[in-house]
Ligand SMILES: Nc1ncnc2c1ncn2[C@@H]1O[C@H](COP(=O)(O)OP(=O)(O)O)[C@@H](O)[C@H]1O
């Protein structure tokens with residue numbers, strides 16, 4: 019399987035920058051996602067790798083060799099497009115065989131490879147069905163089989179689940195990830211859905227405004243977001259207004275308001291007097307069971323939302339609103355609206371991010 023390296027990849031359309039200086043190295047067999055909001059340049063990046071868009075600058079290396087001058091059909095790359103429409107006038111077997119017929123592969127090989135592909139995507143017995151006889155998920159599997167049958171070195175998937183309903187999307191997430199691991203195929207997966215990227219990927223490249231702004235494993239992206247954009251794009255976070263008071267060793271003191279100062283991990287570039295946002299995930303705020311190593315604040319409960327397995331409390335602490343999410347366990351106390359509580363969090367589960 020192949021290593022993919024993008025070096026300084028750049029593309030503008032009529033002077034408007036679509037992809038700017040993208041540098042990525044994707045390991046052999048890796049599941050790598052490009053995650054970002056609509057219009058940030060994900061599809062353009064993927065199409066440059068596939069060969070349908072020519073970069074203005076940069077290199078695309080596969081196993082060390084630059085492929086920028088090669089046409090798509092020479093690149094040995096499989097791509098499933100966002101609108102993965104399969105041919106309605108062909109049955110499943112003919113849909114899957116199509117790419118091989120175009121390549122003038124002999125009949126016996128086509129039959130064998132189509133059988134293999136049907137097995138890989140779990141559609142044995144569906145050979146003679148047409149599109150109208152397939153569910154959305156089954157159509158998606160045919161679209162994938164059509165690409166896998168050509169045995170590409172690299173698999174590119176552009177929002178392949180966006181046409182499916184929520185339950186099917188959940189199921190297909192795990193299925194695609196399982197198949198990718200089983201085949202060991204280097205995969206670049208494009209999505210604007212953070213939960214897809216977090217569950218499926220070995221690593222994620224978060225894109226914003228044509229640039230890759232952070233690269234890391236899902237836990238790093240979620241727990242150590244590089245900036246305020248990544249923080250607000252991935253998951254739900256509390257963002258408290260704070261001012262840096264002093265920096266001491268590995269920790270900074272932050273003034274939160276109401277005369278309250280707390281500790282947060284130091285970060286390069288923070289200076290006294292600077293305005294920052296203190297980032298705290300709702301699940302990292304405790305309403306009981308805190309210890310002396312934790313930040314401790316008095317808070318008032320403004321609202322309580324029962325969500326079954328979770329309870330969301332809307333709180334006010336240091337004059338600022340914040341949300342805590344608590345596992346709903348039978349042995350745990352619940353707190354009532356209007357009541358006072360003490361809240362706790364680990365300083366290391368927070369980040370002080372400069373306001374841009
Ligand atoms: N063929 C094109 N011609 C002109 N502008 C384009 C073309 N394709 C994409 N763009 C622009 O480039 C930017 C990035 O688009 P795209 O890569 O499709 O983003 P994403 O897939 O992240 O939603 C957008 O501003 C889009 O309008």
Ligand SMILES: [Mg+2]
Nearest residue numbers: 060061062100
């Ligand atoms: Mg797109």
